[in-house]
Amino acid sequence: EAGVAQSPRYKIIEKRQSVAFWCNPISGxxxxxxxxxxxxxGPKLLIQFQNNGVVDxxxxxxxxxxxxxxxxxxxxxxIQPAKLxxxxxxxxxxxxxxxxxxxxxxEGSWLTVV
Amino acid sequence: xxNVEQHPSTLSVxxxxxxxxxxxxxxxxxxxxxxxxxxxxxxxxxxxxxxSNVGEKKDQRIAVTLNKTAKHFSLHITETQPxxxxxxxxxxxxxxxxxxxxxxxxxxxxxxx
Numbered sequence: 001e002a003g004v005a006q007s008p009r010y011k012i013i014e015k016r017q018s019v020a021f022w023c024n025p026i027s028g029x030x031x032x033x034x035x036x037x038x039x040x041x042g043p044k045l046l047i048q049f050q051n052n053g054v055v056d057x058x059x060x061x062x063x064x065x066x067x068x069x070x071x072x073x074x075x076x077x078x079i080q081p082a083k084l085x086x087x088x089x090x091x092x093x094x095x096x097x098x099x100x101x102x103x104x105x106x107e108g109s110w111l112t113v114v
Numbered sequence: 115x116x117n118v119e120q121h122p123s124t125l126s127v128x129x130x131x132x133x134x135x136x137x138x139x140x141x142x143x144x145x146x147x148x149x150x151x152x153x154x155x156x157x158x159x160x161x162x163x164x165x166s167n168v169g170e171k172k173d174q175r176i177a178v179t180l181n182k183t184a185k186h187f188s189l190h191i192t193e194t195q196p197x198x199x200x201x202x203x204x205x206x207x208x209x210x211x212x213x214x215x216x217x218x219x220x221x222x223x224x225x226x227x
Binding site for chain 2: 044
């Protein structure tokens with residue numbers, strides 16, 4: 001079974017520039033998550049999708065971050081404009097259902113904002 | 115809001131010793147508690163999980179205990195090996211509502227040969 005795919009793996013941008021990350025979840029997984037992991041901290045949920053609908057985006061900085069999951073499969077996370085504090089690993093994850101089911105993570109997209 | 119506290123932040127043990135990591139959670143509706151292991155530069159990977167209808171679960175050298183009354187759960191690793199060295203995260207979620215998974219801050223475990 002293929003895992004969660006993410007790209008790009010690494011990205012370096014200057015502050016105020018924009019960046020987009022792509023995620024392809026495990027086939028058939030209805031729930032998709034984007035987590036932000038700052039070095040030395042635990043993953044923090046940014047947004048959770050159930051199929052193509054948003055379930056939770058309470059911690060998404062909506063003035064600069066946006067995410068979509070068209071057709072309920074792939075998802076993109078965009079940051080515009082980026083700030084220095086956005087430097088982190090952006091982890092995409094998926095599960096077959098929300099709540100109480102194993103969440104599988106991708107390898108992450110490492111963002112450095114300079 | 116929901117919160118998960120994890121202790122200690124770092125833990126160093128000798129090979130063969132046991133390691134214990136403890137977590138507390140704030141949301142009394144939480145009923146699913148997974149533990150993830152993350153090696154440097156790698157993705158978090160599930161190592162064991164427990165649901166609120168059981169108090170303990172064991173898988174070879176790792177075990178997890180849950181005390182719902184006190185709202186805390188622990189990871190126990192016995193006969194530690196150098197390859198157990200990694201960052202371990204606890205997490206909690208509720209199957210009701212959104213099922214959002216909240217992570218602890220992580221514990222860096224170092225097993226000295």
